[in-house]
Amino acid sequence: MGTLIAEGGRKHVVIMGAGPAGLTAAYELFKHEIPVTILEKDPHQVGGLARTVEHKGYRFDIGGHRFFSKNEEVEALWTEILGDEMLNRGRLSRIYYRGRFFAYPIKAANALWNLGPIEAVRCLASYAWARVHPIKNPRSLEDWVRNQFGWRLFSIFFKTYTEKVWGISTKELSADWAAQRIKSLDLWLVIRSALLPRRKAKTRGEVVTTLIDKFRYPRFGPGQMWERVAEIGRKKGSPVLFGQSIDQVIHEDGAVTSVVVRTPRGEVEEHTGTHFISSIPIRELIARLDPPAPEAVRRAAESLSYRDFISIALMIDRADVFPDNWIYIHDPSVKVGRIQNFKNWSPDMVPDQTKTCLGLEYFCFEGDGLWTSDDAALIALATRELAQLGICSADQVFDGVVPGACRRDSRIPAVTLAEPAPGRPQRHAQVQQPGPLDDDRAARGAEHRDWLRARPVEGECGRRVSRRHQGR
Numbered sequence: 168m169g170t171l172i173a174e175g176g177r178k179h180v181v182i183m184g185a186g187p188a189g190l191t192a193a194y195e196l197f198k199h200e201i202p203v204t205i206l207e208k209d210p211h212q213v214g215g216l217a218r219t220v221e222h223k224g225y226r227f228d229i230g231g232h233r234f235f236s237k238n239e240e241v242e243a244l245w246t247e248i249l250g251d252e253m254l255n256r257g258r259l260s261r262i263y264y265r266g267r268f269f270a271y272p273i274k275a276a277n278a279l280w281n282l283g284p285i286e287a288v289r290c291l292a293s294y295a296w297a298r299v300h301p302i303k304n305p306r307s308l309e310d311w312v313r314n315q316f317g318w319r320l321f322s323i324f325f326k327t328y329t330e331k332v333w334g335i336s337t338k339e340l341s342a343d344w345a346a347q348r349i350k351s352l353d354l355w356l357v358i359r360s361a362l363l364p365r366r367k368a369k370t371r372g373e374v375v376t377t378l379i380d381k382f383r384y385p386r387f388g389p390g391q392m393w394e395r396v397a398e399i400g401r402k403k404g405s406p407v408l409f410g411q412s413i414d415q416v417i418h419e420d421g422a423v424t425s426v427v428v429r430t431p432r433g434e435v436e437e438h439t440g441t442h443f444i445s446s447i448p449i450r451e452l453i454a455r456l457d458p459p460a461p462e463a464v465r466r467a468a469e470s471l472s473y474r475d476f477i478s479i480a481l482m483i484d485r486a487d488v489f490p491d492n493w494i495y496i497h498d499p500s501v502k503v504g505r506i507q508n509f510k511n512w513s514p515d516m517v518p519d520q521t522k523t524c525l526g527l528e529y530f531c532f533e534g535d536g537l538w539t540s541d542d543a544a545l546i547a548l549a550t551r552e553l554a555q556l557g558i559c560s561a562d563q564v565f566d567g568v569v570p571g572a573c574r575r576d577s578r579i580p581a582v583t584l585a586e587p588a589p590g591r592p593q594r595h596a597q598v599q600q601p602g603p604l605d606d607d608r609a610a611r612g613a614e615h616r617d618w619l620r621a622r623p624v625e626g627e628c629g630r631r632v633s634r635r636h637q638g639r
């Protein structure tokens with residue numbers, strides 16, 4: 168086992184993971200001329216979930232990534248890193264439901280036209296009913312959204328898509344999570360923003376993220392941001408060390424002393440440092456601690472469940488397929504959840520403007536039918552569903568790819584579950600837990616967080632416990 172030692176008693180920071188969190192920390196340290204070792208398990212790619220994958224000149228994200236922050240410092244940091252390469256983009260995204268496209272954010276005329284006058288009246292009546300007869304103490308997402316929007320709007324605009332994303336019934340998702348995630352959105356806000364001229368938000372903090380119609384995007388996709396930071400590190404003598412999977416995080420007397428990695432050649436190396444920052448998934452971090460964390464902490468970390476995600480890129484022999492950046496597919500007749508049109512995020516995402524590259528996003532659980540399908544079957548499924556939705560014909564698809572990395576690593580921490588109502592069984596094995604799940608899980612989450620804070624890892628950054636990306 169080789170040992171790589173921090174030089175001459177100076178500060179030396181070891182960063183685990185070269186995703187946005189790890190590389191942002193590294194970037195700040197580069198500015199202060201502090202030596203950094205960045206350990207990344209991927210064999211050659213930085214950016215984590217926000218990486219950009221390339222196939223024969225076509226570039227795609229694992230899920231489209233909007234760059235928008237309410238925090239001006241964060242926006243300024245992105246400008247500092249990429250300058251003119253950050254494009255200002257307008258948003259067009261629609262909801263596809265039962266053969267029709269609904270504008271999102273909702274536009275009154277479009278919604279009325281698509282719903283038809285009878286369904287529109289029914290939606291308003293159902294909204295009025297929900298306001299007059301709210302479900303007291305809503306426990307599930309379904310109850311909470313029904314109170315907020317009425318049953319009919321809930322079933323058109325929330326139910327099918329939310330169930331595709333999380334793989335469980337909206338009855339099993341917690342009302343707390345809905346309140347937190349959809350808190351700044353209610354029907355009046357949606358109607359007001361659809362009918363009245365848009366009032367410019369006075370501060371960035373006032374902006375409702377889900378309704379933003381402008382955002383920034385790097386010219387060559389989100390991965391460009393992290394590739395640039397990695398390049399800065401290389402020039403400063405701190406290159407990302409690829410293919411280094413953290414195997415052990417060794418700690419003593421309340422501080423990490425070193426990390427042990429396995430290299431691509433199967434060799435084991437130990438990296439020492441004065442400070443350690445982890446951005447790897449919390450479940451992995453806890454599992455790799457040596458000596459091990461207390462059993463209760465390990466159990467709490469192991470109980471974090473994840474929703475998996477497969478992205479399938481199809482190349483289409485057509486210049487224009489649809490004008491949106493992405494479309495939400497609420498339609499229950501197909502499995503696809505969202506379709507990205509990368510060329511509409513940035514024209515430079517395709518090498519030939521007469522062609523289009525679409526990313527079809529499927530949500531699944533590790534080990535289920537989608538997860539275990541081979542690439543050819545997934546590409547055939549995506550091609551079939553595109554044709555079924557009338558987006559293009561199967562013979563216009565001339566190439567397809569399922570980037571291995573997408574299947575392996577796109578794990579989204581699962582949301583809080585609802586306390587099961589009497590007589591409502593919980594369905595999915597992976598999220599089956601005894602007892603009142605939301606309180607129980609929250610308590611266990613607090614347990615490993617408190618233990619980590621009091622102990623070994625100097626900094627623990629990134630996004631692990633809740634998924635709040637800025638897609639809708």
Ligand SMILES: Cc1cc2nc3c(=O)[nH]c(=O)nc-3n(C[C@H](O)[C@H](O)[C@H](O)COP(=O)(O)OP(=O)(O)OC[C@H]3O[C@@H](n4cnc5c(N)ncnc54)[C@H](O)[C@@H]3O)c2cc1C
Binds near residue numbers: 579631
């Ligand atoms: C479909 C989708 C759409 C999204 N859209 C948006 C959006 O529009 N806007 C937005 O702001 N955010 C979005 N996000 C969220 C964004 O991608 C994440 O918040 C961000 O990538 C988190 O960064 P991170 O560095 O904490 O973690 P990660 O991106 O997960 O990076 C962790 C890194 O650690 C490495 N690693 C893991 N285990 C080990 C190990 N044992 N040893 C060494 N290295 C290891 C991984 O390979 C990875 O490179 C989206 C996410 C998804 C899945």
